[in-house]
Amino acid sequence: MPILDMPVEKLKEYTGTNPKPDDFDLYWERALAELDGTDPDPEWIPADFKAPSADCYDLYYTGVRNARIHAKVLVPKVHKDKMPALVNFHGYTGNCGNWTDKLSYAGAGFVTAAMDCRGQGGRSEDTGQVKGNTMHGHIIRGLDDEPDNLLMRNIFLDAAELARILMDMPDVDADKVGVFGVSQGGGLSLACAALEPRIARAAVQYPFLSDYRRVWELDMAQNAYEELQSYFKFFDPLHEREEEVYRRLGYIDVHNLAPRIRGKVQMAVTLMDNICPPSTQFAAYNAITAPKELQIYPDFGHEFLPGQEDRAFRFLMEMLEG
Template structure:
């Protein structure tokens, strides 16, 4: 088969090249302490969309730095007791999607929490100076203000905070809360499971936000990663700060969070993926220490992967 990246045997042992900051663990413990100190001020507003089997709400909570985060929350109507739940995360610059997309899990007896990432295509705020969406440049957002101001730091914390909210819902079985998403959503799924160790299972489809320096060296800082190239061209055209920049991005590199995951993981990768290169995904997968399984699609890129959604449903039901 053609090769976009390393041969498969090398991918299976590759562990990434983007620097891991020396104080990485302390950084995230400090960030989690900030998150836990926030009063989430949870609000649930019945949605105009309702079905005979699903009760739907617009759920809002306050995340770090004061942003109000919007979640589409659908739960089984007339459920007889605590039931499992899925927290879902969407692709880069997108949004939580339609209510219709929640109904398959609800029909199986799951509550579903689908989060709008702050400042992207949905209703969550980016409170970093403006409200509403800021839509692009989120990887580099806050880079020059210092690592504590990275926007993806806040988004990663939003995922963990939402998972905690889901676990604490009286109608939810807190022992059976799962995370699921693709691309950016795959990255957020792994970040969520890393920062909220009570996540029992995580299903990540070709995760984004991993091994930034590898993306750069492959000349794939385009498409979803194009802002890396834009940043260097505008703000460090001679790469005098290259090591500093990649080290700072290391705080929001999911490969460095992966070893914190305690739940079981299933992940899927297409070996022809030019958006999130396979090696960057393997860098994260190879550092997961909990039970895990990788579904490999040799001829597929950053696209729908046949039957993976079916595999995820079966994975969550086998509990």
């Protein structure tokens, strides 16, 4: 078969290139302590959209740094016992999408939420206020400031906070909460499952936000990862700070967070993906020590994967069997 990155046998052994900072665990302990000290103050606003199977709400809650985060939430109208729940995360620069996208899961009995990432295409606030470059994207936002001010850190914490809000709902079974997403949504699903270890299942397709240095080494720092290249061109053209930059990006690298995941993971990887290179996807998958399953799509890139959404649905429905 054609090879974009490295042979499948090598991909299955690949453990990543981007460094993990020595204080990585302390960094995330400090971040989670900040989240613990943040009152989410959730506000549930009945949505204009109506559906026969679910009550629909615009949820606003407070994330770290006092940003109000928006999510769409659908609550099944009919249920006998405590309900399972799901959180969906969208692709890079996008938003939480239409209500109709979530109705299949709500109709199956899941409380279903979809988050707008702060500062991207939805209705969440971005309180920002970082030093340095904010051009061409969110991966590098805060890179010239203190590591605690990396924007992606705060988005990861927003994801975990939304899962916690669902888990605290009186009609939700906190042991049956899952996450799912594609590209950035896949990366955020992994980050959420890592930072909120009660997440029972994660269904992920070709995750973004993994193994940044590998992307650059493959000369694929373009499209979604363009900001890596633009950062060096504008702010470190001789790569004098290269080691420092990639070490700092290691705080928000999901392949470094993946070993913290405790729930079961289903991941689909694409071998012709020139946006999220295959090795970066495998770096995250291979780092997961929890139960996991893998689907490999040899001929596909960053695109719709036939059958995968149905496979993810069945995988997440298995939570109802336990």
